[in-house]
Amino acid sequence: MRLFSICLIAAFAITTVSVLGSAQRSNAEVFNQGPKVCSECHRSEAEVWKGTKHFASFKKIHKSKKAKAIAKATGEKSMKRNETCVQCHYTVTQKKAGGKAKPAAGPSCESCHGASSEWFAIHNNYGGSSVKRDEETPEHKAERIAKASAVGMRWPSDKFGVAENCMECHGLANPNVAPDKLAIMLDNDHPTVADWELVRYSQGSVRHRFYPPDMTVNAELSAPEAAEMYVIGQAAKLVSAVTAAGNSDHAKYKEFQEARAESARQALSKVSAAAAFLANPTAEEARAMVSTIQGKDLSGEVGSLLPAKESYK
Template identity: 55%
Template sequence: MGRHGFYGLVIGLATIAFSPGVGAQAEPFFQGPKKCLECHEAEYKVWEEGTKHFTSFKEMHKTDEAKAIVKAVGGKKNPKRNQVCTLCHYTMVQKDADAEAKARAGPSCESCHGASSDWFPIHDNFGGAGVKPEAETAEHRAERLKAAADAGMTWPYMIYDVALNCLSCHGMTNPELDGETVTAMLEAGHPINPEFELVRYSQGTVRHRFYRPDTTTNAEMTPAELARLFVTGHAASLVSATAALGKTDHAKYAGAQKARIEAARAALEAVSAAVPEAAALLSEPSDANARAVVEAILDKDLTQEVGGMLPGKGTYK
């Protein structure tokens, strides 16, 4: 059984035994990437040295393109303070639950793993002070994974949730972005990229896979893992693009969502013989049907079905 399969199983059996830390009543807040650097240096370096998520913080707000887009949506002139831009472009960090949130980085660790104030003290507690990860019991592990997720953490193994989250920015499906605003942004030249595909966008500059036991190697995925990631990404894309069609009928927006739906359908049709759950998702693109597909493929090798559709390494972003 693969790593993801194991996690899926233990999560199913888990019970709540942790209580989220300080601030559990309030919304969890973002602590910023520096908070993670202390223990996740390798991941931090990947983010800092190679990604647009990192460099955009210094660049985007200065461009003429950005100024025109800000003008079209109204509100604060500086994108780092404009409530629309900060939804996707920045990590809005708070010192504590009551402090003001300030843009401190581009999209960073918590943009993908969840605002960390509540899950932070839970996620690396293996059963008390000094207990090493290798010494953690299976039961404790299951409880830890569940408790951190309940406190807002998106674990790497929750790859369908990770994918939906990429799309809330890259697919412009964020529910806090209304149809009128997205129309104004697009009219003013904001890009919308129907080509966002999870393998291509996550296995290039963004990739960080320093898993135990070899925590010094940024491991590449196997072909079977890539195939599963491809199908998972398209399952998420089909659900989010279908739901997004209701936001606005602006031609660029609707056109991009329809292109994503078409690509997702092609990928899911290719696996429908091997994965019977895909038929239900194709006829009713609901979140539950997508999760059923993702669950069903955890142990499957779909390289025969979608290997030919995978993006070439040279095209990775």
């Protein structure tokens, strides 16, 4: 019950943040501080991020002919100042609430973990400066996780929420981008990747899994963990595709979303626990399914569908 209510809080926080967090030049309550702030403590994660396309993109992408053409077609000259492009391509930071907002990096820590201005001081506080990690009470820990979630933190343990968030950008389904802008982007050959799959895209260059007990090791997923992530990724993709398809009448956009939905349905047809979700593909049903498969090994059902390690991005 407690877990369930944390999920609800998290789901609420995600909605709030995607509205407030990316509103440009408004007096948003929560805002990004930028990856430098995180890197002071999370050095290993920052090193990994610096090896990704998310990082490299900031200095490059706006210079290409294609980027300039798409930006111009949406009615604005520069990609970094384009209200459409910044939603997915950049981490827009502020020094304080209501302060000047500027793109400071490509997609970075807070693009995935949530704009941090409000959760930053909470997320690593074990109960005062004198309390160490292993002295924290379980109650305090649960409260800390819930409080940070309520103000927009997306914890790695919220596996569905994390997957849902990748889909906003990679499924071209960001709720802050108007359908007519998405239509212009696609009419001008903005790329679409209908077979985008979570294990393949999260376990290559992007992977950072420095968990206890040995936090020096960037651990690979075990076979059961990979199967679980695969299923969660397909569920997030189906919810995202069905929702997005319903928001637009643009033929190419709808075709893209239907292709995404179809590939997710096919994958999930192998999973017996996914039947109720497939009949009613909402985020609530998806979360219910995710909790029923927790700790189960689904490699028998989906093992043969998992991407080969050589294909990881």
